[in-house]
Amino acid sequence: MTPLYHDFAGETVVVFGGGAVGSRKARGFDEAARVVVVSPDFDERLPSPDDPEAERDTAIELLRAAPDADAVAGWIDRLGPALAVAATDDAAVNAAVESAALDRGILVNRTDVSGGRDPGSVVVPATVEDEPVTVALSTGGTSPALAKALRERIEAEIEGAGEMAALSGEIREELKSEGIPPEKRREAVRRVVRSRGVWKGLQKGRSNGRQEADTVIEEVLDR
Numbered sequence: 001m002t003p004l005y006h007d008f009a010g011e012t013v014v015v016f017g018g019g020a021v022g023s024r025k026a027r028g029f030d031e032a033a034r035v036v037v038v039s040p041d042f043d044e045r046l047p048s049p050d051d052p053e054a055e056r057d058t059a060i061e062l063l064r065a066a067p068d069a070d071a072v073a074g075w076i077d078r079l080g081p082a083l084a085v086a087a088t089d090d091a092a093v094n095a096a097v098e099s100a101a102l103d104r105g106i107l108v109n110r111t112d113v114s115g116g117r118d119p120g121s122v123v124v125p126a127t128v129e130d131e132p133v134t135v136a137l138s139t140g141g142t143s144p145a146l147a148k149a150l151r152e153r154i155e156a157e158i159e160g161a162g163e164m165a166a167l168s169g170e171i172r173e174e175l176k177s178e179g180i181p182p183e184k185r186r187e188a189v190r191r192v193v194r195s196r197g198v199w200k201g202l203q204k205g206r207s208n209g210r211q212e213a214d215t216v217i218e219e220v221l222d223r
């Protein structure tokens, strides 16, 4: 397994099966892509297709249908997804989603199998986000429960990383535009992201973090 971050902007993700797992997958992709869930019934965490009052600010579309294994390929052809998620509780339907997707060169996520995978088959990792920082982790499909437990540890570990990314990114651009030689610039940025003082300062606010960072930078640049 090789981890990659994939941009699904402008793409369609189709999820077969609207139960607990299908619902979690749909909500995991809905910020990035148009998401279509095909299922005879839908988990309560998905907006009801029959409720005129339901909030429509989500990109999730619900299609009420229960295609059998033979009909799955036709649904995939009509919807034209970049990724198909097999999340029904019917192994034959999930297998049909996988083979139809692979035949068409479409990425596929089987939620009901772990371990070895066919080429083109993807695992959805446990994810921690502190924008723009994203940590994704997988146990190679061996132990989803461990992936979740590790994700909870990392959540605490990366607290504040989003602010640090923004600050150090800004400093990097400034030092570049000031014409600081690359070696010095790299050393300054490396020290900033490792500085306990800067991390602590950022907890109090961006300007505190910036002040701490400036001290570190001055030391490196000998100014």
Ligand SMILES: C[C@@]1(CC(=O)O)C2=NC(=C\c3[nH]c(c(CCC(=O)O)c3CC(=O)O)Cc3[nH]c(c(CC(=O)O)c3CCC(=O)O)/C=C3\N/C(=C\2)[C@@H](CCC(=O)O)[C@]3(C)CC(=O)O)/[C@H]1CCC(=O)O
Residues within 6 Å of the ligand: 024, 025, 028, 109, 110, 111, 112, 113, 114, 115, 122, 123, 124, 125, 126, 127, 137, 138, 139, 140, 141, 142, 143, 144, 145, 146, 147, 148, 151
């Ligand atoms: C990371 C996460 C993302 C997500 O799904 O969104 C995810 N599973 C999560 C949680 C979770 N899933 C399960 C439990 C119950 C405990 C347990 O059984 O272990 C828990 C924990 C819990 O709920 O507490 C059950 C389960 N999961 C799979 C099977 C099928 C099988 O093993 O054959 C079964 C048994 C079903 C059954 O027997 O009924 C399969 C997969 N689940 C994966 C991902 C992929 C491998 C990821 C990796 O490489 O580690 C893979 C292979 C396919 C895929 O879905 O891509 C999400 C964490 C969300 C978070 O961060 O909180």
Ligand SMILES: NC(=O)c1ccc[n+]([C@@H]2O[C@H](COP(=O)([O-])OP(=O)(O)OC[C@H]3O[C@@H](n4cnc5c(N)ncnc54)[C@H](O)[C@@H]3O)[C@@H](O)[C@H]2O)c1
Residues within 6 Å of the ligand: 016, 017, 018, 019, 020, 021, 022, 038, 039, 040, 041, 042, 043, 065, 066, 067, 068, 087, 088, 089, 090, 093, 111, 112, 144
């Ligand atoms: N990846 C994971 O994290 C994970 C976790 C638990 C379970 N699972 C596996 O994922 C599968 C789904 O789990 P769940 O808890 O969501 O089950 P569930 O029973 O809550 O949901 C299954 C959904 O699939 C729908 N469905 C059935 N036949 C269909 C068809 N022909 N076309 C479209 N939809 C159809 C059902 O109506 C239901 O809404 C199970 O096979 C289970 O082994 C995976």
